[in-house]
Amino acid sequence: GAVVSQHPSWVICKSGTSVKIECRSLDFQATTMFWYRQFPKQSLMLMATSNEGSKATYEQGVEKDKFLINHASLTLSTLTVTSAHPEDSSFYICSARPPPSGSPPKAGELFFGEGSRLTVL
Amino acid sequence: DAKTTQPTSMDCAEGRAANLPCNHSTISGNEYVYWYRQIHSQGPQYIIHGLKNNETNEMASLIITEDRKSSTLILPHATLRDTAVYYCIVRFISPDSNYQLIWGAGTKLIIKP
Numbered sequence: 147g148a149v150v151s152q153h154p155s156w157v158i159c160k161s162g163t164s165v166k167i168e169c170r171s172l173d174f175q176a177t178t179m180f181w182y183r184q185f186p187k188q189s190l191m192l193m194a195t196s197n198e199g200s201k202a203t204y205e206q207g208v209e210k211d212k213f214l215i216n217h218a219s220l221t222l223s224t225l226t227v228t229s230a231h232p233e234d235s236s237f238y239i240c241s242a243r244p245p246p247s248g249s250p251p252k253a254g255e256l257f258f259g260e261g262s263r264l265t266v267l
Numbered sequence: 268d269a270k271t272t273q274p275t276s277m278d279c280a281e282g283r284a285a286n287l288p289c290n291h292s293t294i295s296g297n298e299y300v301y302w303y304r305q306i307h308s309q310g311p312q313y314i315i316h317g318l319k320n321n322e323t324n325e326m327a328s329l330i331i332t333e334d335r336k337s338s339t340l341i342l343p344h345a346t347l348r349d350t351a352v353y354y355c356i357v358r359f360i361s362p363d364s365n366y367q368l369i370w371g372a373g374t375k376l377i378i379k380p
Contacts, residue, residue: 150310182370189371190305190311191370192369237308239310241310241311256313256368257313258311258312259310261309261310263308
């Protein structure tokens with residue numbers, strides 16, 4: 147099946163620094179990727195939709211200037227947490243889907259990265 | 268998107284079939300039922316999806332009632348590695364949509380030896 151890879155899988159940083167997380171689709175081109183955040187014992191919360199070659203679409207309540215998303219190629223999207231603070235500590239997960247295939251196009255599954263655990267001291 | 272209701276947690280003995288129910292009474296005709304699972308500290312993993320027919324793959328079977336108001340995910344021979352949170356999601360998918368999935372609380376399935 148399709149593979150989506152995230153890096154780093156975990157990172158510890160000092161308060162006030164910026165952290166970049168990469169999401170790569172390894173065997174398909176993804177015009178759209180999604181970024182989620184998950185706090186302990188909670189479900190996934192969609193943060194933003196990353197569109198290749200255009201600006202990301204952010205969910206309500208997510209600060210676009212704090213969570214910078216760049217989707218410069220069809221296989222890579224990056225999430226940068228700027229000026230991180232302890233409350234930004236969370237599990238960040240990306241997902242992507244292969245282009246629809248078949249006629250009529252099939253509703254395909256969404257593939258997720260392994261997640262990146264951010265701890266801000 | 269239709270809302271889903273799942274039990275908070277379930278136990279199942281290793282080697283037995285695990286049956287995870289999901290209610291989606293407000294599902295509309297063009298919405299698919301998706302199942303994902305999330306093992307602790309990992310990203311979610313796709314399991315199966317269906318529209319109205321029952322589906323089976325190497326991981327599980329999906330049984331959808333005729334009125335489509337509920338479904339059951341069946342793991343035929345549960346192993347300890349199947350311990351995870353299982354999410355049932357309904358979503359309309361159009362070929363050109365930038366779709367995302369809305370995640371509920373899921374069912375925490377614990378497989379016991």
